[in-house]
Amino acid sequence: MSQATDLIATALDLVTMVEYQPGSIVSRTLLQVQNGTVTLFAFDDGHGLSEHTAPFDALAYILDGEAEITISGKPHYLAAGQMIIMPANQPHAVMANQRFKMLLTMIRSS
Numbered sequence: 001m002s003q004a005t006d007l008i009a010t011a012l013d014l015v016t017m018v019e020y021q022p023g024s025i026v027s028r029t030l031l032q033v034q035n036g037t038v039t040l041f042a043f044d045d046g047h048g049l050s051e052h053t054a055p056f057d058a059l060a061y062i063l064d065g066e067a068e069i070t071i072s073g074k075p076h077y078l079a080a081g082q083m084i085i086m087p088a089n090q091p092h093a094v095m096a097n098q099r100f101k102m103l104l105t106m107i108r109s110s
Helices: none
Strands: 025-033 036-043 048-052 059-071 076-078 082-088 094-095 100-107
Touching: 076 082
Parallel strands: none
Antiparallel strands: 025 036, 036 100, 048 094, 059 076, 059 082, 059 094, 059 100
């Protein structure tokens, strides 16, 4: 198991744990184990992750701003407080039409 010891048994404000940086995508891994990861992201306006697949089911929870998440060619528009599950092995992409922060939890299903 890999995680920062300062995160254990501590109440945390996820929105403030990763900051926006102009022209960038910033990430911070909170937990990484054999069967999955929990990562915070901050996407600046106009940045994203191109279409790809992953061997994990992934839950994307929007913490701040708005995101466009495309799964198998279908776009989904999410705002702060909303989430979506991206199934393993299905193509998906993430785009910031405005800046946003996201908590991504990936879990290997088999």
